[in-house]
Amino acid sequence: MPDVKTPIAPPDTEDYRHASTAQLVSADPARPVFVMANAGSGKTKVLIDRVARLLLRREDGRVGAAPDSILCITYTKAAANEMLSRLFRTLGKWSIMRDDKLREELSRLEGRPKDAYKTDDLRAARALFARALETPGGLRIETIHAFCARILRRFPLEAGVLPGFAEIEEDEAQAIWQAVRAQAVLNASEVAPEALNVLALEGGHDGADVALNAMRFQMSAYLDFAETHAFDQAAMRAALIEGLNAPEASPAEILELEMGSQMPVGALREALISLRASGKRDDTRTVNAVEAALYEEDPGRRWGCYKGAFFGAQGNAYKSLYNAEAGKDANVVALFATKDEIGSEVARVEALAAKLKLAETVERTSALLEVGLDALVAYQEEKRRRGALDFDDLIRKTRDLLTRTGMSDWVLYKLDGGISHILLDEAQDTSPEQWQLINALTEEFTAGIGAERQQDPRTLFVVGDEKQSIYSFQGAEPAQLRAQEQAYIQKDPAALSQTMEMSFRSSPEILGFVDAVWNSAPPVDIASGAQPPLTADEVTHTARRANQPGLVELWPVDERDEDEDADAWSRPVNALRSSSPKAQLASRLAKQLKAMVDRGETVWEELPTRDWQRRAMKPEDILILVRSRTGGLFDAMISALKSEGLPVAGADRLKLTDHIAVQDCLNLMRFALLPERDLTLAEILRGPFVGLVDDDRYLYRLASKRGKGETLWSHVRASDDPDVQAAERFLSGLLERRHEPPYEFLSRVLDVPGADDLTGWDKINARLGTPAHDPVEALLSRAQGFDATEPSSLQAFVAEMESKLVEIKRDLAAPEGKVRVMTVHGAKGLQAPVVVLPDTTAGPKSVSSAMFTVSDMPIWSPRKDSDIPAAEHERAVANAKSEEEFRRLLYVALTRAQDRLIIAGHWHGARPPGYHDRSWYALCSAAMSRFAEEADEDGIRRFGRVPPKDRDVFEESKAHSALPDWVFTPPRQAERQRRFGAPSSLLGRKTPVLAPFSQTRQARLRRGRIIHSLLEYLPALDPTARQAAADRYLSRLSDLTDSDRHEMNAAVFGILDAPDMQRLFRPGGRAEAAIVGSAPELPDGLIINGRVDRLVVTDDEVLIVDFKTDQPAPDSPDGVAETYRAQMAAYWAVLRRAYPGRTVRTALCWTDGPRLMFLPEEMLLEALKGAQSPV
Structure with a gap:
């Protein structure tokens, strides 16, 4: 086995010092820099450091750059929000740091001695936070599309767009x-x-x-x-x-001539005599094709038959058209010779084929x-x-405004005084049109007045990585990055080119394997004249995480199961059979991952002290990456994980109308429009809003024995069953509101309590849980937007939702205690301790594009066999570029792993070895041969060591108090007289009636839901990751204003960061805990069914907490609303019975303050005394 040196760089090595210097130089705001950064090398940190240094006072005492003179362009909104959050967090820390700490921080950032920072420097650094906040329009960290929109809104007339465009x-x-x-x-x-x-x-x-x-x-x-x-x-x-x-001439005219008068019919008939006599395969093929052509009168059909004598099905010319016996006939040779002197008919047909193409x-x-x-x-x-612009319009019109219009000089002049520093993130994904736009903005940086500012130079900072360019379908061309770098450095000799090779993310074994995969890959076949592939460059990664061993595993590809498909007739059309290679691989992986978690196999974790230690693996440490959501493996993987009992986050992208909760909401509208639709009504009756789930008792009785013309709705209205009558009242209310706008219709259903005192949100959460929240919120947002722009019609809204492909993106960047399964494209920018690649055996896809540009002219060539030579060349170049991107996608997938990388694959193709020779698996297998030629007993080849189990590293931690058995025991079938009810049902008829359509109330309710959602999932995250996760979540709610986001953010983190609130989030706590049960203090037959925002169970105490967003909050428990008292009293009574021997306490956590308010036991008992059953 070749000697392969794994790169390791401990903190005191030259590699680490070189990496630190590269980061320091790249962040220097005094000169332009182009940075080529390997995955995990800290490019985002460098970009933020550079912005911070731009804002700081200069070494000679001059003020730093104005916040509004800095333009930072990112690839996605999420990246912009994360960068903005991290920058504000840095500036916010500076504003409250002690002098010595601040000097240390600034010294580390700028590489200057600590004593170089005077009092004025510290005062200026502390003021940056307020200065940035007060900048009109905020700091300009935004996507290229957001920047273009801002420019077009500033210069609409010059750009030729409508002011106020959408x-x-x-x-x-x-x-x-x-x-x-x-x-x-x-x-x-x-x-x-x-x-x-x-x-x-x-x-x-x-x-x-x-x-x-x-x-x-x-x-x-x-x-x-x-x-x-x-x-x-x-x-x-x-x-x-x-x-x-x-x-x-047209093709028809050409064929009319060539297949008519130009066709040597007599000579062909003579040649057929010799060809028939031979009877050999080549002769018979030629005879059949020529005879069929001679019988045809239509020129097009004649050509279709005739060319079969000369060309195969793929359009390739036959090497021989006759055998030796027929070759003795001079006439046959003169017509059909394919060697030496080409036969006249062969030459004519080849010329005709080219002419026809x-x-x-x-x-x-x-x-x-x-x-x-x-x-x-x-x-x-x-x-x-x-008055609308799509994303392409934004780029194109801004480019034209800055480069082509007669007003471009004027616009650039106006912008020239406002933008002094441009920072471009993910530059490898910048399209040529976008580069034209950037070049127009930076033209004055190196010429004219821009170049004269020697003391305070205007700068361009570009960071990217050609190896991570995977968005060609959005116009990205990675070769542009190097070309732009060379062109800019030629214009500005002060510009630097930097390389950042050290990864701060992955273990040495993973990085060594990545280098081997990239550098040992065979060259991609490219067409003559095409650019050389990017993989021609050698790649080297050095590892910051020295002495933290990792592991790379290459699983064998199991042979295809040849067993008969027994369930073919009963299985749904698109479902995988259980014995399919994809299903079997998904099952194997899920079992192994479950075993790894159960065994306590460890991963590395960085501590706040910047030390590292091992800890037991959790489900959220696992990231499974596939190439596509289609094809069956994606769904099979999620299904297998669920079967093994591993929590899984589900799809990272979801078609909105595919979610069952969205269909439940749309069904209410469909029923209101046409109550005679029996299937729709049946789905509603069994759905969360009505909940008649006992088919034998309800649906069968209602649906059976319907006479001609009778509908399910007519039977519902005629039923004397109390439960069905309650359903009828709810459904009749829908019919009364059929003329309401979609948003008002949905808001009433979801926000207004019904006869059972439960809102629609309560019912959805009880049936489908919190995963249904985001899709229904997205539906509400769509309805609100529809009301503003379209006719207020339920029919129109339902039709639009059914016809449009509306996708929602779920934020899986922050782990939520679940395994994540997503595409490699979706995982760009993410990382995980354990990464699994199961989708590796297929080869690169040939381009499906039918549009090519030849000599500056667009041509349409939909099939390979219809390509003219110029199109053949363009298609070959496109295929080479596609395979290059295929390999770059593998690089992105491999470099998401921190500690452990598992590469597997299902059987692909009909013959061994079961994978394509240019597949990811083939590339990884070749690389693994440099580290592990032989497989272990289980057939897996490994590079690195299997990590120790949890018990080998830690002492057994103190066990948390176990939840009681009733949590895991399904409730018994309720007796007829027993009824489920929300805690508010204790008030009976005293429940306050609220105005359902008050905009103020709707906004207040939505604010409460958003804050509750953040308080539900943020505590499960590492404290350092909470702010970025909150920013990502709030940024997706496009209808919120910046002040709304800041206010909600402050309310949430006011609780999370408050010292006296930490008891709410200690071990043993659960968010959105379901509470179902009865108690002696409650009315007979009433079973409380609700959810509490936070339940903390310890060995001696049970703490029930509900978050409340009312403004202003009451000063004392006496001011708490009666509904809140009844709610908490009901929970207190149920849990006091469930946890005998423990102190049960209730508290309301007011976000206004924040303040934790405990409710006295006497108050709870008083609330229970006045309780009355709603039955």
């Missing part, structure tokens, strides 16, 4: 496109049927839609080409003919232009009519 998301843009596309096809069916037929024939089973959709994503190329030729169809066709050197390319592209340009123009006009 930014539309992709789903809304797609809806507009579908409408204009359908109209364009309809128009073409009347005025250009021939062109439409061409698209329908070439576009596959979806006809013209496929071609037009592809055209939309190359919109700029087609519109630019059309504008160059004044949208004149004849001129565009002539340009295509000239540029491609294509024949002027050119003519067909012109015909296809011309047809696409004739039909599609109308759709593209209509798409732009419809957006203009609505």
Whole structure:
């Protein structure tokens, strides 16, 4: 085995000193820097350090940069929010630090001696927090799209956009496109049927839609080409003919000539005599094809038969058209020779095939232009009519504003005095159009007045990594990063190029394996003239985490199970069979992960002291990465984890209408619109809002024995069952509100307590739990937006939700005690102690693009066998780039791992070895051979050591008090007279009636839900990760203002950071704890069914806490509302019975303050005395 040196860099090594120096130099605000940063090398820290140093006083006493002169561009909103949060956290700490601590911090940041910082310097550093907060518009840390929107709003007339334009998301843009596309096809069916037929024939089973959709994503190329030729169809066709050197005749005209008078029929018939006599395979194939062609009269069908004599199914020419016996006939040789002197018919057919490809390319592209340009123009006009810009418009119009319009000099002049420092994050994912925009902004940095500012130079900071460029579908071109670096350094000799190789994330074994995978990968085949692949560069990572060993595992690929598919007839169409390779791999992995957690296998954890120690692995330490959510493995993995009892976070992206809670809400609207829909009503009756889950007792009786014309709704109205009658009253209320706007309709259902004193939110949480919260909130947000822009109609809203592909992104960045399963793209920027790659055996995908640019002209070539030579070259280049990105995606996946990396794969293909020869698995297997040629007894090859178990590292910790058995025991079937009720039901008819449509109340309720959600999941996170998680969560709620976010953030962290609140979040505590039970103090037959915000159970005490967001909070328990007293009294009574021998206490935690208010036992008893059953 080759000697492979694993890179390790302890703190006192040259590698670490070099990494520290690289970070310090990169963060120096005095000069422009381009940084190429390996994964985990601390680029975000360097970027934040640079911003902080820009704001600080200069060494010579000059003031630092103004906050509004700094522009930091990030790739995603989440990255912008996290960066802003970390910067404010740094500045906030400075504002309250002691002098000595602050001097130490500034010295570490800038590399200057501590005694260099005078009192004025410290005073200025402390003031930065307030200075940044008071900056109009806030610090400019934003996405490129947000920046473009801000520029266009500042210069709408110069940019040619409507002042007050709206930014539309992709789903809304797609809806507009579908409408204009359908109209364009309809128009073409009347005025250009021939062109439409061409698209329908070439576009596959979806006809013209496929071609037009592809055209939309190359919109700029087609519109630019059309504008160059004044949208004149004849001129565009002539340009295509000239540029491609294509024949002027159409394919039909060419075939009419070539398959007619130019075809040597007599000579062919003579040759057939010799070919028939031979009877050999090649001769028979030629005979069959030529005879079929001679019988055909239509030139197109004749060509279809005739070319079969010369070309195979893939379009490849046959090496021989006849055998030796037939070759004795000179006529056969003269026509069909393929060696030495090419036969006349072979040469004619090859020339004809090439000529036809050119003519067909012109015909296809011309047809696409004739039909599609109308759709593209209509798409732009419809957006203009609505005053809307999509993401591409924001970039394109800002680029044009700064580079092409007559006003660009004026706009740049106005901006020139405002932007002095630009920082670009994730630069490898910046598209060429976006680079044009950045270049326009930085042009004056190196020329004119910009270059004269020697004492306070204007700077560009760019950080990226070509190896992590995985967003080509959004226009990213990684080669642009190096090109931009070289061009800028040529203009500004002061600019530096830095490399950051040290990883602060991963163990030495993982980094050594990553280097081996990248550097030992075979070169990608590239077309002649293409750029060399990025993998030509050697990659080296050094490890900061010395003496913290990790482990890389390569699992064997199990052979395919050849057992008969026994459940094929009964299994759902899209479900995997249990014996499928994907299902079996998912099961194996889930069992192994469960065993690792149960055994207490350890991972490394960094302590606040910056020391590291081992701790037992938790489910949230596991991150499983797949290439795609489709194909079955993603769902199989989640299902297998659930089967093993491991908590799993679910999908990171979710189609909104796929969630059952959203369908439950939409069903209420469907029923209100058409109560005769039996299936909809049946789903409502069994759903959370009604809850008649006993099919034999309810649904069967209601649905059976319906006469002709009778509906399920008519039987519900006629029922004398009290439970069904209660359901009928609820449903009748829906019918009465069928004319309400969607948002008001949903708000009343979700927020207003019903006859059982439970709100819709209570019922959803009780049935579906907290995972249903985000999808329903997203539905509410969609309804609110719909009310503002569309007719207030339930029918229209339901139709829109059913027709639009609305996806919600769930924030899985912060672990919540669950295993995460997500795509590699979704995991960009994340990390985990244990990373599993199960989706590794398939090869890179060939490009599906049918649109290519040849000689500055767009052409449409939907199939490989229809490619002209120029398109063949473009397709080969595109395939090479696709495989390069395929490998970069593997790099991103591998470098998410901190301590342990598990690489596995299911059987792929029909033959051994069960994986593609250019797959991730093949690359990893070749690399692993450098470290572990032989597998262990279990068939797994390992590099590194299996980590010790928890008991080998720690002493047994003090066990927390166990929850009582009743928590895990399903409730008995309730007796007829026993009823479930919310704690507020103790008030009976005294429950206050609230105005359901008050906007103030709606805003207050939503504020309360948001704060409750944050207080539910933030305590489970590491304290250092809470602020970033809160920022990410609040940033997703786009309708909140910045002041709303700051206020809610302050309310939440006022509780989390308060010393007297820490008892609420100690071990033994649970969030959203369900409380179900009865007590002697409660009315007979009443079973309390509710949830408490926080339940803390210790050996001698049970603490029940509910968070309250009322403003202002009462000064004493006497001021607590009666409903709150009844609620807490009910919980107190139930849990006092469940935990005999322990002190049960109740408290309200008011976010206004914050203040923890304990309720006296006498007050609770008094509330229970007046209790009355709602039955």
